[in-house]
Amino acid sequence: MSLGRKIVLALLFVFIGIQFIQPARNKSGQVLPTDITKMYNLPENVQVVLKNACYDCHSNNTNYQWYATIQPVGWWLASHIKKGKADLNFNEFGNYSKRKQQSKLKAIANSVKDKTMPLPAYALIHKNAKLSKEDKILLLNWVENLKDSLSQEN
Numbered sequence: 001m002s003l004g005r006k007i008v009l010a011l012l013f014v015f016i017g018i019q020f021i022q023p024a025r026n027k028s029g030q031v032l033p034t035d036i037t038k039m040y041n042l043p044e045n046v047q048v049v050l051k052n053a054c055y056d057c058h059s060n061n062t063n064y065q066w067y068a069t070i071q072p073v074g075w076w077l078a079s080h081i082k083k084g085k086a087d088l089n090f091n092e093f094g095n096y097s098k099r100k101q102q103s104k105l106k107a108i109a110n111s112v113k114d115k116t117m118p119l120p121a122y123a124l125i126h127k128n129a130k131l132s133k134e135d136k137i138l139l140l141n142w143v144e145n146l147k148d149s150l151s152q153e154n
């Protein structure tokens, strides 16, 4: 067997081997009392945008696509979910102090304006996660309204 073939075969074995190492799934299926929808008015159309574009990494329930079962794609996604949830979890929004909620809302608006979220590589493969102009206006208006009502409570 030529060296080239040996290398291809070795890579194939590695690829098959890593398929057996599946990361734990981010699927709680529970709705917590701290869920943002339980705390604040979240209009239906805003919820749809957040669920399509953000919840895969910023909630306790990822909507997995078939390619997430293929490694290393699944590992890549799992690491983003871990980091994304640690920074912002819509299902646990109520656990944040009012001050932290305010700053998270500001960060959401900034991420939408700067196009840093959803992560570009993710938006590339999840076509329905890509924010349209209308989606952005919708999100930004909702963030502004909620920020205003939060600051009146303080």
Ligand code: HEC
Pocket (backbone or CB within 6 Å): 050, 053, 054, 055, 056, 057, 058, 079, 080, 081, 083, 084, 087, 088, 104, 107, 108, 109, 111, 112, 117, 118, 119, 122, 129, 131
């Ligand atoms: C593919 C996973 C993924 C998706 C989808 C995603 N994010 Fe993120 N997000 C992350 C990760 C990972 C971080 C942590 C910072 C980093 O690594 O860039 C983060 C950080 C953030 C932060 C920063 C929080 C802070 O405290 O500064 C905000 C705000 C945010 N995301 C908002 C959003 C919004 C809004 C959406 C949907 C429009 C979204 N994200 C979609 C993965 C994602």
